[in-house]
Amino acid sequence: MKIALINASPKRGDSASRTLLQALEKCLHDTEIIWHDSASGDGEELLRAVGGCSALVFAFPLYVDGIPANLLRQLEQACPSVAQAAPEAKVYALVNNGFYDGCQNALALEMMQYFTQEAGLTWGQGIGVGAGGMMQSAPIGKGPLTRLGKTMDVLADTILQRRSAENITIAPNFPRFLYIQAAHMGWRLQAKNNGLKKSELYKRY
Amino acid sequence: MVKRLILHDLPPQMADKLYTYDKDTTVFYAYPAVRHCVGCFGCWIKTPGQCVVTDRAREFCDMMPRQDEVIIISKLTFGGLSPDVKAVLDRSIGYMLPFFRIINGEMHHMQRFASSPALTYHFYQTAGKSAQKETAQKLAAANALNFGSSKVIVRFHEDDVLISEVLL
Numbered sequence: 001m002k003i004a005l006i007n008a009s010p011k012r013g014d015s016a017s018r019t020l021l022q023a024l025e026k027c028l029h030d031t032e033i034i035w036h037d038s039a040s041g042d043g044e045e046l047l048r049a050v051g052g053c054s055a056l057v058f059a060f061p062l063y064v065d066g067i068p069a070n071l072l073r074q075l076e077q078a079c080p081s082v083a084q085a086a087p088e089a090k091v092y093a094l095v096n097n098g099f100y101d102g103c104q105n106a107l108a109l110e111m112m113q114y115f116t117q118e119a120g121l122t123w124g125q126g127i128g129v130g131a132g133g134m135m136q137s138a139p140i141g142k143g144p145l146t147r148l149g150k151t152m153d154v155l156a157d158t159i160l161q162r163r164s165a166e167n168i169t170i171a172p173n174f175p176r177f178l179y180i181q182a183a184h185m186g187w188r189l190q191a192k193n194n195g196l197k198k199s200e201l202y203k204r205y
Numbered sequence: 206m207v208k209r210l211i212l213h214d215l216p217p218q219m220a221d222k223l224y225t226y227d228k229d230t231t232v233f234y235a236y237p238a239v240r241h242c243v244g245c246f247g248c249w250i251k252t253p254g255q256c257v258v259t260d261r262a263r264e265f266c267d268m269m270p271r272q273d274e275v276i277i278i279s280k281l282t283f284g285g286l287s288p289d290v291k292a293v294l295d296r297s298i299g300y301m302l303p304f305f306r307i308i309n310g311e312m313h314h315m316q317r318f319a320s321s322p323a324l325t326y327h328f329y330q331t332a333g334k335s336a337q338k339e340t341a342q343k344l345a346a347a348n349a350l351n352f353g354s355s356k357v358i359v360r361f362h363e364d365d366v367l368i369s370e371v372l373l
Contacts, residue, residue, distance in 0.1 A: 011244040039243075061244065065347040066285045069241040069292035076288055099305070099312040107285075107347060110340045114283040180305050180312070187303040190250040202302065204317060205254040205267060 001031045003159060004053040004086075006046070008038040008060035008071035016096045016135035017059035023140040023149070024057065024094070027156030039070060043077025051085045055092060055124065055159045058112065061132060062097035062105050067112070075115045083120035090124035091116040092159060096132030098183075100176045102169035103128060109167050125158055127151060128169035131179055133186070144174035210268050210322070213278035214289045215366070222368040231272075233265050235279075235289035239296060248299030254317060255299055262296035269300050272322040275354075278366055281328040284340030300352065308350060316353040323356035324349050329366040 005025060009015035025033055036049035038060075050056050060071050067075070082089075093112040095105040105128030116123045129135075134144055141149025147170055158165050172179065191201050206229040213220065214235045223232045239262035247257035248266075256263050269275060279290040286294065301314040326345045331338055342359050349357035362370065 009244065010241055015244070063242065064291070064294045064298065065344055065351065066291065067283070069238075069288050069295050072282065072285075072291055073238075073241075073288035076282060101311050104311060104347075107340060107344055111283040111285050114337055114340070118283070176312070184304055187250060190246075191253075194251050196250070196253070201249070201253050201304075202317065203253045204270070 001055070001160070001162075002034060002053045003028060003031055003055040003057065004034045004036055004050045006036045006038055006049070006056060006058045008058055008068065008074075010039050010061075010063075010068050010070045012039055014136060015061070016129075016132035017061060017094070019135045019140065020094045020096060020129065020152075021057065021059045023152045024156055027153050028160065031160065038074055041074065043074045043079075046074045046078045047081055047085045050082065050089065053086045054088045054090070054162065056086065056089050056121075057092045057094065057159065059094040059096075060108075062095055062108050065104070066108050079115060079119045086121070090122045090159075090162065090164065091119075092124040092155065093126045094129065094155075095126065096129040096135065098131075098133050100130050100171055100179050102130035102171050105129065105169060106167070123164060125155065125165040126167040127155060128167070130169070130171040131174070133183060134172055134174070134179070144172040146173050148172070207273045208271060209274045209276060210265075210272045211276045211278065211371070212265065212290060212293055213276075214280060214287045215278060219365065219368065223371075231268060233268075233293065235287070235293050238289045239292050241292050242295040242298070246303070249303035253299065256296050258296070262293055265293050266297040266300055269297065269322065270318045274323045274325060276325045276327065276371060278327045278329070278371060281331045281334060281337055281341060281361075284334075284337035285344050294348075313351055318353070321353035321355070323358070324352065324354045325358040325360070327360050327362060327366050327371055329362040330364065331361045332363040 005021045009017035095108045109126030209230045211232045279286045304315045345359045
């Protein structure tokens, strides 16, 4: 069984999407894994990467309530031919957002399902993950990301058994008001490190 | 006069008709595609309100606060916007603040501006895509919430969109 882990974060280097796929990879035992980076490139490159795979796992951040443009373009280009490249493939999607609520990823998951349908592939499962900002500051499977760790275990099992499952959305094991406070502190600190005053963050142009 | 900004991905022969409309209507052609957002958050923490990438996508975000209405014309793509139109909106998040607030029990961004333009969506080539239309309707509502627009209209066009149907 060959599984494609497609990191479609537009960010180069570390990202919540990459961290999610790395956590999933640890649970995918005794199988061939192909990594593909969709930060740039086109649908042809995506098609070449997923050829012969029986599972395509896309991970990306929610952008303006949907799929980020870099991936959207690649999906549109690859759509007519992907079923020829990977006829047995099931599609899985891990969508994360900066909001606490994982449920806000539901629309992006629906969009991935339409891609799957138009491409003639089979939908596996979608996971909407809230609090993507915590992904690189806490280990997946522990503390605030305990629930996420369990979800990755179950998803890996679903993929390895070639099953489909209902989409789910999850929030962290962490109070929302604290997440908001930490996020606000983080924005102010980053702005300060860039030489900005707090008031400048609210600038109108 | 009502100030309007039109973002669209129409074929050039149809798009030409938009440019001759009136002086209060500004047209932003999503093609050729703008560079896509790279998630650096520079528009929040380096140059607040403005994308750090200096291509023409900046102009769209700059114009947004001065409009009464933003009209988005897009081919319906997987229940949402086309890649070219989406690339422009992805580059416009500096319009909002990075900070959060709770609306209807969910987290959303705070607004940089006191009021936001109304949003009108025209999705075309929608024939036979009833489920995708439902998603597009929900997308428009979610966009309106996140951009702080109190009014949102969504219209679907089975085939190509007619300019006379957009500029009522």
